[in-house]
Amino acid sequence: MSVAQAIAQNSTPLLEMRGISKSFPGVKALDSVDIALYPGTVTALIGENGAGKSTLVKILTGIYQPDGGEIIVEGEPVHFASAEAAIRNGITAIHQETVLFDELSVAENIFLGHAPRNRLGLINWGGMNARAAALLTSIDAPVSPYMRLKDLSIAQRHLVAIARALSVEARVVIMDEPTAALSYKEVEDLFRIIERLKRQGKAILFISHKFDEVYQIAERFAVFRDGRSIGAGLLAQTSQDEIVRMMVGRSVDHVFPKFDVAIGNTVLKVSGYSHPTEFNDISFELRRGEILGLYGLVGAGRSEFCQSLFGITHPSAGSLELEGRLIEIRSPADAVAAGIVYVPEERSRHGVVLQMPIFQNFTMATLGRTTRAGFLREAEEFALARRYAERLDLRAAALSVPVGTLSGGNQQKVVIGKWLAARPKVIILDEPTKGIDIGSKAAVHAFMSELAGEGLSVLMVSSELPEVLGMSDRVLVMREGRMAGIWKREELDAETLVRAATGNP
Amino acid sequence: MSTLAAEKRPPRHIPDKLSTPAGRLLGSWETLLAAVAIAIFTANSLASPHFLDPWNLSDATYNFTEKAMIAFAMTLLIISGEIDLSVAAIIALASTAMGAAAQAGFQTPALVGIGLSVGLLCGAFNGLLVARFGLPSIVVTIGTMSLFRGIAQIVLGDQAYGGYPSSFAWFGQGYMSDFPWWPTIPGFEVVTFEMVAFVVFALLFGILLHRTTFGRWIYAIGNNAFAAQFSGIPVQRTKFILFLLTGLMSGVAAVCLTSRLGSTRHTIAVGWELEAITMAVLGGVSILGGSGSIPGVVLAAIVMGLVTFGLGLLNVPGIIMSIFIGLLLIVVIALPIVVRRIRSRTPA
Numbered sequence: 031m032s033v034a035q036a037i038a039q040n041s042t043p044l045l046e047m048r049g050i051s052k053s054f055p056g057v058k059a060l061d062s063v064d065i066a067l068y069p070g071t072v073t074a075l076i077g078e079n080g081a082g083k084s085t086l087v088k089i090l091t092g093i094y095q096p097d098g099g100e101i102i103v104e105g106e107p108v109h110f111a112s113a114e115a116a117i118r119n120g121i122t123a124i125h126q127e128t129v130l131f132d133e134l135s136v137a138e139n140i141f142l143g144h145a146p147r148n149r150l151g152l153i154n155w156g157g158m159n160a161r162a163a164a165l166l167t168s169i170d171a172p173v174s175p176y177m178r179l180k181d182l183s184i185a186q187r188h189l190v191a192i193a194r195a196l197s198v199e200a201r202v203v204i205m206d207e208p209t210a211a212l213s214y215k216e217v218e219d220l221f222r223i224i225e226r227l228k229r230q231g232k233a234i235l236f237i238s239h240k241f242d243e244v245y246q247i248a249e250r251f252a253v254f255r256d257g258r259s260i261g262a263g264l265l266a267q268t269s270q271d272e273i274v275r276m277m278v279g280r281s282v283d284h285v286f287p288k289f290d291v292a293i294g295n296t297v298l299k300v301s302g303y304s305h306p307t308e309f310n311d312i313s314f315e316l317r318r319g320e321i322l323g324l325y326g327l328v329g330a331g332r333s334e335f336c337q338s339l340f341g342i343t344h345p346s347a348g349s350l351e352l353e354g355r356l357i358e359i360r361s362p363a364d365a366v367a368a369g370i371v372y373v374p375e376e377r378s379r380h381g382v383v384l385q386m387p388i389f390q391n392f393t394m395a396t397l398g399r400t401t402r403a404g405f406l407r408e409a410e411e412f413a414l415a416r417r418y419a420e421r422l423d424l425r426a427a428a429l430s431v432p433v434g435t436l437s438g439g440n441q442q443k444v445v446i447g448k449w450l451a452a453r454p455k456v457i458i459l460d461e462p463t464k465g466i467d468i469g470s471k472a473a474v475h476a477f478m479s480e481l482a483g484e485g486l487s488v489l490m491v492s493s494e495l496p497e498v499l500g501m502s503d504r505v506l507v508m509r510e511g512r513m514a515g516i517w518k519r520e521e522l523d524a525e526t527l528v529r530a531a532t533g534n535p
Numbered sequence: 536m537s538t539l540a541a542e543k544r545p546p547r548h549i550p551d552k553l554s555t556p557a558g559r560l561l562g563s564w565e566t567l568l569a570a571v572a573i574a575i576f577t578a579n580s581l582a583s584p585h586f587l588d589p590w591n592l593s594d595a596t597y598n599f600t601e602k603a604m605i606a607f608a609m610t611l612l613i614i615s616g617e618i619d620l621s622v623a624a625i626i627a628l629a630s631t632a633m634g635a636a637a638q639a640g641f642q643t644p645a646l647v648g649i650g651l652s653v654g655l656l657c658g659a660f661n662g663l664l665v666a667r668f669g670l671p672s673i674v675v676t677i678g679t680m681s682l683f684r685g686i687a688q689i690v691l692g693d694q695a696y697g698g699y700p701s702s703f704a705w706f707g708q709g710y711m712s713d714f715p716w717w718p719t720i721p722g723f724e725v726v727t728f729e730m731v732a733f734v735v736f737a738l739l740f741g742i743l744l745h746r747t748t749f750g751r752w753i754y755a756i757g758n759n760a761f762a763a764q765f766s767g768i769p770v771q772r773t774k775f776i777l778f779l780l781t782g783l784m785s786g787v788a789a790v791c792l793t794s795r796l797g798s799t800r801h802t803i804a805v806g807w808e809l810e811a812i813t814m815a816v817l818g819g820v821s822i823l824g825g826s827g828s829i830p831g832v833v834l835a836a837i838v839m840g841l842v843t844f845g846l847g848l849l850n851v852p853g854i855i856m857s858i859f860i861g862l863l864l865i866v867v868i869a870l871p872i873v874v875r876r877i878r879s880r881t882p883a
Contacts, residue, residue, distance in 0.1 A: 363769060380761050386758055390755075395768075405748075416551075429550070
């Protein structure tokens with residue numbers, strides 16, 4: 031409570047947005063929303079995918095211009111005509127997928143666009159590297175300013191992005207799902223940095239789908255739903271259930287909707303699957319109606335293994351039996367024909383074609399169903415897309431708008447719908463709820479259960495323990511490319527899985 | 536359990552499309568190009584009394600028909616995210632092969648077969664290097680551009696092949712009224728064989744790109760080759776076929792052009808690769824891949840043909856014509872972008 035009291039005393043916002051509205055063709059993304067950020071305080075912005083969080087961030091950073099409303103910094107109304115103007119006003123953002131430059135050094139990445147210069151107007155390399163080193167030290171980043179960015183891990187890149195954000199004398203720091211790609215320990219490190227920023231009096235806007243993180247790091251919250259402000263206040267005075275209710279407009283059961291499904295015969299039998307570098311000797315059986323969780327640390331070779339089942343990469347040894355028949359999968363087309371489909375982890379890179387219309391994405395993998403002799407039949411395409419859009423409760427302005435206009439959760443629905451249209455026997459879901467809000471998450475989980483109930487076999491790669499424990503009939507754990515074991519649902523507990531995945535006795 | 540899925544509300548209605556067909560047509564690139572074509576046509580007919588003469592107009596179509604045939608195939612290739620800079624060199628090689636065959640006494644059907652085969656082989660070579668070995672197409676085709684024309688130059692030196700059989704002249708010089716089965720509609724006796732071929736190829740490529748599974752694959756690959764691959768689309772095979780098709784159409788253009796000129800030099804069709812690409816880009820094809828249409832390229836071909844012909848009637852030298860085409864390209868591409876910028880600046 032002491033933090034909350036401190037905030038109550040210091041109640042002048044550093045930055046305020048009042049009555050902000052923004053429309054896109056067919057969608058009202060923001061409808062007169064308000065939010066206030068206070069110095070030395072973390073404000074969590076909470077909302078489902080499509081609630082308008084990203085639009086708000088883009089307005090705050092000068093990328094979008096609002097249709098109405100005002101932004102007030104320290105009592106003065108301001109107008110951000112460009113991203114540069116926002117930076118000049120001390121507003122800086124660390125985005126979900128940070129844009130950095132692989133071939134440049136860490137220092138160059140940090141100071142790109144505002145490098146210190148010498149008397150001749152040339153870049154002051156010594157000064158730049160020294161300042162970069164100081165910034166990196168100030169956030170305890172174990173990174174040298176001289177390293178090439180491409181040699182860094184994802185977590186290290188994140189630290190560089192934070193250093194970059196701090197290099198511009200920021201007063202307001204926006205963090206858009208900063209923990210999405212980080213491990214548990216890396217999240218702890220990030221939170222230490224955030225605490226330090228708080229002490230320096232910076233106002234922080236923290237966007238995350240993870241409630242435990244929000245409660246751990248933030249003092250204030252603001253909830254958006256369907257482009258409107260629903261509620262705001264102090265987290266210490268608000269329960270998680272209340273916030274969830276504000277988010278979805280109804281209560282969501284936190285229990286994972288895993289139904290009991292009659293497990294049938296073996297559908298897929300994998301024997302001794304190996305790859306020269308990524309995985310070795312993977313064997314298991316997947317049954318009808320079963321959800322098999324695939325757990326492991328990032329880099330354990332889970333995605334690579336799944337992609338070999340789907341024909342993207344090729345195994346060096348091992349065999350595959352589908353319903354008792356030996357099959358060989360040389361390409362994704364082979365896999366689809368056999369009835370194995372794959373929902374990839376990197377949705378916008380591998381899952382959807384962002385520029386193409388929703389209905390064309392739905393039919394992309396199964397054009398044979400809506401064509402005759404190779405000729406497209408648009409009416410049938412719309413009908414097929416509509417069927418799956420309705421089944422998955424897709425939220426879109428029209429079926430002919432580009433998939434890129436949808437929120438992440440709705441894009442994932444398109445990917446899943448695309449594969450359901452292929453009438454698969456086995457569906458591989460690679461981190462199916464990564465970066466998706468709690469409402470869509472529950473919907474995806476319920477849907478997964480429903481599919482298993484219809485007799486589909488599900489192979490679910492996940493790094494989230496609650497999801498693995500809640501949804502799986504059995505769990506296969508991979509460690510450094512090898513199988514660490516398979517556990518049945520009744521034998522499962524978090525400790526066992528983490529020990530198996532990390533190799534700690 | 537009250538999960539979202541379990542609540543089973545009635546599904547939300549999502550419309551198929553937001554705008555009306557008329558609204559989409561009005562704001563389209565093709566409409567803009569059609570307006571430009573009409574404006575140039577009107578300006579030409581006012582500027583020169585000879586412009587509206589049917590035989591003149593018919594001859595004017597030669598300005599674009601052969602290049603457009605390549606541009607159609609190039610359009611598909613560019614939409615898929617690749618490019619072929621060797622098309623004009625393929626014409627030179629195919630034409631040289633036909634010239635050599637004609638010297639050796641081969642007759643028209645064999646010559647056409649040789650021209651098309653050389654085109655296909657060259658396209659297969661490009662396609663193999665790009666699709667099979669994963670080399671960037673711009674590098675591959677810069678290389679084969681020198682390679683193919685280099686072979687033609689070695690074979691021909693400063694010489695020229697001539698002496699094509701008289702029946703070979705049909706393709707590049709024939710009028711449809713020469714054909715016994717062409718219906719005698721008054722006014723249509725001036726239509727050239729090449730013009731008919733242009734229309735037929737426009738329809739074929741339009742159907743292929745806009746109405747078939749293969750065409751959809753081209754767009755998917757050009758927009759996101761990874762997602763296309765992850766959807767089971769045979770990305771490399773599709774690209775190979777597109778290079779094959781571009782080679783074949785270069786062979787077709789080689790037959791028409793050689794037939795029209797009646798001789799082959801190693802400098803035949805120099806610079807045509809850029810004109811074909813210009814046609815595609817002017818027609819609204821994104822040079823980055825992923826978008827564009829055949830109707831747009833048809834209109835762009837007609838616009839470029841009209842400009843060249845109109846300026847020719849006014850005795851404007853060739854270099855001024857290329858300056859004009861270059862400016863046209865920049866203006867037509869910049870205009871919609873500038874308009875959009877200005878619109879988005881005014882408050883809603």
